[in-house]
Amino acid sequence: MEITVRGLLTMIHGMGFGALYLLACMGAIVELGRHYSPAAETPPTAKDDAFLRAYLLGMIALAWFAVLTGAYIIYPWYRAVPPPGTADLAGFPQRLLMGSPATIGWHSIGMEWKEHVAWLAPIAITMAAAVFMKYGRNLRRHPELRSAVLSFVLISFVAAGIAGFFGAMLDKHAPVEGGGTIQLMHGEQP
């Protein structure tokens, strides 16, 4: 059971940071909606505040790690240009996708959208977290700010979801592979 270095880093980018961020978005929406609504039966405690602060800081880290590893580690491998005359494009995902009318859309629409829309997620969640850090429990007294924070977390989720969907589909049609090989486990002989 082997995995390439590029495959492992792509998995960490997509599943470690991206997918975990998507899951975390739902938790933030529920928590903000449940505890910080002006109509909430039980007002948030200092412990709730501290928890959500740490949670949102974690989300900021996940979102920025996802886009930065995507843009500066995975994307250069994705867009690498093969030497002239290269017949096997397996190590050059962008060129592999562009080589067939059946797959070119995954690059020209999928990757082109993903590489830009993904950045809206960390911007939006950083804003949402900053507003929460500033106001905390006082958000109950600022329903407009609370609605804005919730809206931005939701849009951040949508942006990350678009990027995640196309990331998964791109990796399905033209996986980023290469580099060294890591032996994970030895299977049983048949």
Add this chain to the structure above:
Amino acid sequence: MNAKTASTSHDSAQPSNGSGAAAILAAGIGSLMVALLAIAADKWAGLKNMMVFYKPTGPLSGVTTCAIAVWILMWVILEMRWRRRTVAVTRVTTAALVLLGLSLLLTFPPIADLF
């Protein structure tokens, strides 16, 4: 958004909402900058070359770095102007959400390619 028309004097009974509004509007502007710079870099070859801050990543490196710089700069400016004010957050949020919605649409290649 004109801060003078959108703001009222600070009500001491409630903490000012200006800092929150500054963060919200700056995020909307920063998001739109990602889309606008991506379209501009795609349209003008000279700008595209200028946006290559890190060659392996190509113009995406400059587009996103510049957009983030604009976002943070706008955040600092708005924070300095609004931090002690109570501003019309509903209007600010609506404007920011429109900017964010536009950036979602304008980063979609079939729409971006119309320009």
